Amino acid sequence: MKQQPIGIFDSGYGGLTVLKEIKAKLPGYDYLYLGDNSRSPYGNRSFETVYEYTLQCVKWFFKQGCSLVILACNTASAKALRTIQQNDLAKIDPAKRVLGVIRPTTEIIGKFTKTGNIGILATNGTVGSESYPIEIKKFFPGIKVFQQACPMWVPLIENNEFDNAGADYFITKYITELMQQSPDIDTILLGCTHYPLLIDKIKNALPPTVTVVSQGEIVANSLAIYLQNHPQINEKCSKNGQISFYTTDSTEDFDNHAAIFYGSVIKSSHLSL
Numbered sequence: 001m002k003q004q005p006i007g008i009f010d011s012g013y014g015g016l017t018v019l020k021e022i023k024a025k026l027p028g029y030d031y032l033y034l035g036d037n038s039r040s041p042y043g044n045r046s047f048e049t050v051y052e053y054t055l056q057c058v059k060w061f062f063k064q065g066c067s068l069v070i071l072a073c074n075t076a077s078a079k080a081l082r083t084i085q086q087n088d089l090a091k092i093d094p095a096k097r098v099l100g101v102i103r104p105t106t107e108i109i110g111k112f113t114k115t116g117n118i119g120i121l122a123t124n125g126t127v128g129s130e131s132y133p134i135e136i137k138k139f140f141p142g143i144k145v146f147q148q149a150c151p152m153w154v155p156l157i158e159n160n161e162f163d164n165a166g167a168d169y170f171i172t173k174y175i176t177e178l179m180q181q182s183p184d185i186d187t188i189l190l191g192c193t194h195y196p197l198l199i200d201k202i203k204n205a206l207p208p209t210v211t212v213v214s215q216g217e218i219v220a221n222s223l224a225i226y227l228q229n230h231p232q233i234n235e236k237c238s239k240n241g242q243i244s245f246y247t248t249d250s251t252e253d254f255d256n257h258a259a260i261f262y263g264s265v266i267k268s269s270h271l272s273l
Contacts, residue, residue, distance in 0.1 A: 003238035004065035005030035008072050009057050012040035013158060013254075014193030015072030016261035018101065021216030022070075023243065025224055030238040032064060034271065035258075037249035041154050042075040043123030043192075050125065054080035055088060056273055058098055067236040070223065071100045074122060074191050074215075078102060078129035097233055101193065102131050104222030105215050109189055110140030112211050117184040120147040121174065121202075122191030123154065132191060146185060148178035150192070157194045158257065162201075171198060175205045190214045197261065246271040 008019045012035050019033055034057055036042075042050050054076040061069045071077045077100030084098050109118060120132045133145040152170040156162045179185060188210055190196060196214040203212050227234040245268035247254035254268045 002065060003236055004067060005032040005242070005244070006237055007031075007058075007061035007064070007066035007069035008033045009054070009061065009069060009076065010035055010071075010073040010193060011042040011053075011076065012037045013257050013261045014154075014195075016258055017193050017196045017214075018070070018072035018216045018219050019243075020262055021220040022223055025217075025220035026227075028239045028241055030240050031243045032061065032066060033243065033245045034060065035245075035247045035249075035254060035268075036273075037247045037254055039248065041123070041158075042073065042079075043125045043151070043154060045075075045125065047079045047129075050075055050079040051083055055084055058084060058088075059092065060271070060273065062092060062096055067096050068233055069096075069098045070219070071098065072193055072219070074101055074193065075125040075129075076100070078126045078131040097230075099223075099226070101215050101219050102135055102191075104219050105189060105191075105213075106132060106135035107139055107222075108218065109136060109187070109213065110143050112213055113143065113187040115184045115186045116142055117144050117146065117182050117186060119178045119181075119185040119188040120145060120191045121150050121153075121178065121188060121195060122147065124149045124151055126191050132189070144182065146178060146181040148174050148181070150174040150195075153198065154192065154194050157197050160257070160260065162198055167198070168201065171201050172205050175202065179206075185210065187211045187213060194261075245269070248273055 058069055081100040127147045127149040136145050156167045245266050247268050248271050251268045251270050258266050
């Protein structure tokens with residue numbers, strides 16, 4: 001049996017914040033990262049388009065031999081994951097697995113709140129999918145979920161403009177709009193893998209009583225448990241501590257931006273889909 005890396009997919013750079021936590025939690029595994037930067041952002045695209053793009057990338061991972069692919073992208077997890085799991089995997093290869101970032105988060109997010117009021121900050125696509133309210137209700141039916149789309153945050157982050165006064169305006173704007181929905185919100189989930197780069201500014205714009213939760217560590221812990229509980233998948237994952245990075249756009253641009261998200265210098269290869 002040939003072992004291969006774990007695939008990590010994102011529409012662009014945000015999934016690198018998840019990969020960083022996964023690598024810290026499971027350093028011995030090999031990882032293959034793909035950012036579909038030439039077609040990002042996914043946040044404002046239709047369900048059909050996000051599904052089409054995501055499935056195309058998942059098939060690429062499978063062609064590389066990956067048995068497990070993580071959609072480290074909330075929009076792809078919200079708009080494409082269920083269809084891929086239910087309709088496509090059986091046709092492509094029933095032994096392969098595709099997981100997302102929404103389910104692991106919603107399984108435990110209710111443990112953070114005392115008031116039973118949770119806020120979600122996410123892209124238009126994730127908010128419009130209603131994935132978070134639907135999934136949270138399955139695990140914590142008594143919790144109230146309030147959502148706020150933040151369409152300006154990803155462009156600010158990807159253009160490296162998130163540390164200036166213009167970014168402060170949009171951070172305050174969306175947080176104010178979220179908190180106006182319910183003054184009892186005491187837990188806010190960052191429902192986009194880009195948003196951890198804004199976490200300090202987000203916390204500064206909130207009362208100190210509000211807990212801000214990002215996904216990376218949650219997803220990493222969930223993956224560790226998953227691999228432990230699914231030895232048939234775990235044994236197919238190669239373990240040499242290596243990572244390869246691919247982008248569908250300029251490698252120079254990807255490498256320059258990726259270092260902001262991943263926290264260290266990387267070198268990517270170009271992929272034409």
